[in-house]
Amino acid sequence: MPSPHPLDRLTADEIVAARTLLTEHGLAGPDIRFPYLALEEPAKDVVLAHKPGDPVDRRVRAILLDVRTGASRDVVASLTRATIDRDTALDPARDGQPPIMLEEFMAVDEIVKADPGWRAAVERRGITDLDLVRPCPLSAGEFGIKGETGRRLLRALSFVANRPDDHCWAHPIDGLVAYVDLIEKRVVQLIDHADLPIPAEEGNFDQPGPLRQTLKPISITQPEGPSFAVHGDEVTWEGWRFRIGFDAREGLTLHQISINDRPVIYRASVAEMVVPYADPSPVRFWQNYFDAGEYLLGQQANELRLGCDCLGEIHYFDAVLADGEGNPRGIPSAICMHEEDFGVLWKHTDIFTEARETRRQRRLVISFFVTVGNYDYGFYWYLYLDGTIQLEVKATGVVFTSSYIPGSPYATQLAPGLGAPFHQHLFSARLDMMVDGLANAVDEVDLVRVPVSPSNPYGNAFSRSISRIGRESDGARVADASVGRVWQISSAERANRLGDPTAYTLYPTQSPLLAADDSASISRRAAFATRALWITRYDPAERYAAGDLVNQHAGGAGLPSYVAADRDLDGRDVVLWHTFGLTHYPRPEDWPVMPVDTCGFTLKPAGFFDRNPTLDVPESTADHCVDSRARTSHCH
Incomplete structure (x- = not known):
């Protein structure tokens, strides 16, 4: 197997190897998640000096999150040498939080709907079927709000659908927001500011009604294949x-x-x-x-x-x-x-x-x-x-x-x-x-x-x-x-x-x-x-x-x-x-x-070339250019 280029993208096998390596060093386990894992690109001078066949030190960078405690780490590991090159404990108050993960987005729906205050606020607005309510998990930012520093948070605005295939964006439940602690898995603050009307008209772009029939097909072909090459x-x-x-x-x-x-x-x-x-x-x-x-x-x-x-x-x-x-x-x-x-x-x-x-x-x-x-x-x-x-x-x-x-x-x-x-x-x-x-x-x-x-x-x-x-x-x-x-x-x-x-x-x-x-x-x-x-x-x-x-x-x-x-x-x-x-x-x-x-x-x-670099571009020979009056080709 040929030696990789230093910038080759990570393969599935390398991702598996990275997880295994981190687990063997006690950095990954049942409560640890990977908000970010990617190739740790070598420095520019290393890449520019690389010649085909040279050995390559394949390294990864991982941001790790303990979903039980909220602790996070920044780790760089060498897959080639099977070593941990850097392991830094992060301070959320100083360094910020790891990126948001899909499982956290999905958890917000359950957390918000379990909160009695939120349920009461929604029901007061005349909504009885919570299965049609869509709490939208949104990044929290940082505003110096008392009690938030160091907490892993999302904020949730909510929308409601009229039925499962109705797009909820047309019906915002406005004036209400839930602040969610993702580690404690609960709503830590509810702001119920105003009972604003929920817009009734639907907005379903995938249900437009009759479609226009006047557009004729456009075909784009390259019968000799593309001009690029991929290796x-x-x-x-x-x-x-x-x-x-x-x-x-x-x-x-x-x-x-x-x-x-x-x-x-x-x-x-x-x-x-x-x-x-x-x-x-x-x-x-x-x-x-x-x-x-x-x-x-x-x-x-x-x-x-x-x-x-x-x-x-x-x-x-x-x-x-x-x-x-x-x-x-x-x-x-x-x-x-x-x-x-x-x-x-x-x-x-x-x-x-x-x-x-x-x-x-x-x-x-x-x-x-x-x-x-x-x-x-x-x-x-x-x-x-x-x-x-x-x-x-x-x-x-x-x-x-x-x-x-x-x-x-x-x-x-x-x-x-x-x-x-x-x-x-x-x-x-x-x-x-x-x-x-x-x-x-x-x-x-x-x-x-x-x-x-x-x-x-x-x-x-x-x-x-x-x-x-x-x-x-x-x-x-x-x-x-x-x-x-x-x-x-x-x-x-x-x-x-x-x-x-x-x-x-x-x-x-x-x-x-x-x-x-x-x-x-x-x-x-x-x-x-x-x-x-x-x-x-x-x-x-x-x-x-x-x-x-x-x-x-x-x-x-x-x-x-x-x-x-x-x-x-x-x-x-x-x-x-x-x-x-x-x-x-x-x-x-x-x-x-x-x-x-x-x-x-x-x-x-701008002066990169000594003159127009496209003088050698040949004339077009496209056969699909058609005179709509004569219906004959006129491109040369």
Whole structure:
């Protein structure tokens, strides 16, 4: 059997071996759960020095939780050497809680329904069949509430269905919330604030009535097969080369992205995301969800279906993760990869030579979808023929609902009496850059308007300013659409034929950052979302924008603590963390299921190539282009 690559994804056998090793060392047992178990990736220098056939030390990291006592541990173990390399007892009050597990979500229903106070409150609202009530387990956050510090908590808002196949999101039982201690398995506080009307109208998106009959089929075919090649976790396509990864927390990760054997990004992932809500009411002020750090994006991944989630000549990658018991759990077809036509790549009709040339753009799509409670998110990485890299996030699913209070400044009415609180979806992309090598520098580039002067008598001139970001203390930046602000990542060692450093440019999203007050708990816990860009020196321990353990953490971890070191960035091994996302004022059109809304960013080569790298793209010979008048092919 060939030696593995250091970044090969964990296999089912390795997950079994990890559980066995931890059990043999007395770290796992009947009361111990595995909220997180994943590959402990070797440091960058180790990976870059690796040659095929070299021995590999396969290590795992596990966050362990004792569900009887609430004690937790952070453990790193070597499967190769059968040793425990690190074993740290965690202090929940200081370090935060391990991520939330599926079994805990399921336990909330039983715990809440067993509470006499909650039962009385629900019955007072006219609900008699508790089997149709759906307590929704939600992360608790950290607000300094007396008696909560160190406790493992969830908070539960509830919904009711009219019958088993009725979607409960249409009928929120508002004004009532239960605080649940997961270790003691009881409701420790009940807030029964107001008897708000329960909206009656149903919202069943899977029962729409007659379907339209006018859409004609669209067929996407590649009769000669796809242009990419897959060798284990490594993919090659049109000069691109990269490795596929999949992590329980981040989901899809891309590694060692290069084009024409020149490195661009060492590691790309969505390191965190947060969904803060705007309703300040006593039963909703705490609604702030970290879908990566608290719920684990990878653990929520969907099994994708051909013809629904992906179209064309598809290559699927299965994923294997550890469940709460530390046993392997397979997710078939968790990652989808395919090619897409993307319109015109370049085109010109020359008035002097009469040359007429058109070339079509194509992109490679690597994607996965997750369902986190009511929302669904698709993460789509795109690689283009011209060297462009994009990430697009598609948000869909069902908006979180409330009873609508007329005139509310914090919610939209979606249906009679049904509200949806305003909220944001804010993501942090971690981009471990490696533009033509490890020595990179980052410049902020702004448009500069030039006033009228003797040298600019007609006022038409404009220029640009280029400012080097030299230290981490200067690396927390905001986007500014008024000056077209971008950030350029350049090589400190390689130049193009014109003598300029080879570079890539990050074109940021232009959307609001975290909207909460600076003093709010969420502003401390999701400090990454207060800036559009953070720049740090590479450190293998700095993986997550909001810190290692986000669940019930008081804040200040992650990026604020990383940049406090104020390390030099100029010509160094740098990591960019880009915040992007959506501010969502729900619309009636978002109900009962939300059409996809998108956000993301783009990285484009800027002097990385000496000229247009797609001059060698051939003309299209697609036989399926049809003139609807003549019904004959006219694409060449």
